[in-house]
Amino acid sequence: MDPKMDSGIERSGYYSIEEAIEDGIAPVPLSLDRTLDIQRTLDVIDHLFSCEATWHKGHTLAQTVFTCIYLMKMERISSHAVLNSFCRILRATCNAVVAVVSTARTHEEEDLFTMSFGLPLKDEGDDKCLSVLNSVEETVSRQLRACKSHALSKRKTLEGLESLQDNPDVEEGYCRALLCRLRFRKHFHHVVTCLRRPHGRGLDLARKHVASCLSELSLMLKSQEFLKSQSNITLQQGDESCTTASGCRPFGFDVSLNSRLMSAAPPRAVKILTWSDALGYFEKLLRDLDVICSLSLDPVLENVLHFIAQFQKSVPDLVPRAFLQTLLVQDGKLYGRDLFCDVISRALSLPDIIGDKEFQMNEFVVQLGQLVINLLKILCTNTAWQRRKLGKSLQDWSTISIQLELALKREFGETRNVLDHENMCMRVSKQLLVWTQEQTYWVASRFLILGFELDLYSPSEYCMVYWYMHVVFIKLIEKMQLRILASNENGSARRKGKKKKDHSKDSARDAAFSSSCLLLQCYVLLSEGLSMLLAVLRNEGKSFLLPTIFNTEQERFLQHFDLLQKARIPEHITYYSFKESAAQAHMADVMKYNFFKEIQKIIPSLKGSFASEPEKLAELRQIEQVAEHNRIALNIINSVGVGDPSLRVSFEFTHHPHFAVAVVKRS
């Protein structure tokens, strides 16, 4: 790219890698002094670690990991056992991670991540990278043992040719520093490999390697003190910019060489994460991967959706999200194992039709299977992207609902005298319709609540948002209950001759359903309560008014709920429905219905139902706090008088990410 296009482009002055190498930028060995050589090797390793973390955060390989000349020209370092083995396994791991993210094909803004054209990302010898690393690891490990026994016997010279460097006093420190870095690479490579082969014990093994990675990371951190003490203090960078444990700038890197080779990359040099930030990144990455390893490969769709929603709360980065997505959807099947038509039939509580060919081939079931695949993939993307895609998918869900409804009417009409087989078909179709509608409302509710997480609503819009949310939650409960009713009807038809253990399974499932409905009921009450409170504050307190210079509240309503309105989710809901509802909100009614108090009645029984689910319990506690604070705020506002000019009410998300708490102040 022509430098005139961007004044921020850095230029190193080298026009090619060869020129840089000739100028001595990346010497092999890194020094003829063996101590300096291992120091500099460790600096290269650390800087590559920081580059790798920076790459993961959403940059190109060309501007991060592959700014390393040693990596770009690996044939030069074949004589340097440590650097060679390290670079080889790093490259193989990067290649594997690129493959996973490419497969996930999230098309998020991080398309930069997978760009590798022109980079030597793969080589024939890379499949042996583990054995190459193992032999180096073994050598260094033996050396470390030797050091320890030397220390005991107080010998002053190092025997054997396998020492890292020539100063016996510091050999142990360097061995330790190198060993944990090599082992981290090894275990991380195993994590990546095992996660790609989850069946059998894949996830368990991955989890073990994750634990090993974490312990090697803490050893890496421990080594910092030693490495800093050994390096030249005048060469050390400040903490805020150092990308190595020693604090020294590494040899062998050039940020701009690749920008000439690859015109597609954005031209500016990327700010590489500091070494300590990189440690922090990898720690988080490993913890997120650990959560993924705890996936029980549960075939129940509702639980899968819940797992993903819960996982997203920790704001995982691209790499763990890509891993989750590729785990969930492989070869068009759930976990690469279950056909989605079977997943749907299980969700309908119709075990008899699992494997039924007619059901599998049904055009609606096929389409719904595809919608579920898309939904799972969308739910694994970053929340900003996710919300946009969820919104767009609402039309697809709505369309298929309408088509199902029409097909039902067409085929079965209102006739009551139907044959057994037709009766079964009708029941299946009805259940499919109800289930589809339920998923549609689930998607709609997630679309709305993500708006809070992304900070898309301003306080003057909370009223309409909570109003729409309560409407959607009510419909969701309705569809859920219809599904439970239908599945119970099925259950009673099958129950003749069923064994006792199946009964208890049914009742356990019913209990789970009813507690899900109760939780949703809490959401309804919170949304409705907040919406009415905000409406009252506007009607009677003249606060939270919307500006009306270029447009009105109607335009803002249309914009926020455009996708829902177009998909008719729900039907017959318009801006005027909201306007009328809000206009009729008065303090007396809010006090009378006291939604927040109603929640406090429901919570105790829910706590019992969720006793074995710590995440749900945690959310219940949050809801409890929100209800209590709002109940008190409501009382204060009522007693002071909502029109009192000294009253200042603001809304904060201090207890729950989606449900605000009213904070009342008097000025």
Added chain:
Amino acid sequence: MSAAVMPAAAPTERVESSSGEAEIAYVSYGGEQHLPLVMSLVDAELSEPYSIFTYRYFVYLWPQLTFLIHRKAFDAKEGKCVGTVVCKMGEHRGAFRGYIAMLVVLKAYRGRGIATELVTRSIRVMMESGCEEVTLEAEVTNKGALALYGRLGFIRAKRLYRYYLNGVDAFRLKLLFPRLDLGLPPMMMGDERDDQLIDSPYL
């Protein structure tokens, strides 16, 4: 600025500032002589790098949407450009849409409603030109811009992950102008409109 109705934009308008010492003049983009003023302001104050080709694209094709603010000190021979707005408009996915590309006011002149006035002028031109909506992107951390546009009726339509080169997210802000084709009988439309507390001279 006060809520008083502004007359139709003349090429140059003089407005008394509150101190009465210096004049602030609003100028519509007049030609190449204004380009360096716009560029130096934007380069100095905004985080994204733009090339000269970017500036020319906007100001050549939509000069009527670029406004500058001059400060003329009485004892100075030359004025100083203290703020500017650069925009465009055109067809986008079947809708005629205005786009605010850059908005800058020098730090020392902020907090006086200058930015609001600049933006308002551009939006008015867009509205009169037949735009259905106006859009722009702003950093999620730019509280000042978000408040300014929020007060004018923009909503945060989308969040764009890592939109800027520095890795910061952006909001896509959108302002939808009222449409008359809402499918309601005119009588009802009239009633609804009267109910709205529209205090804008622009509608």
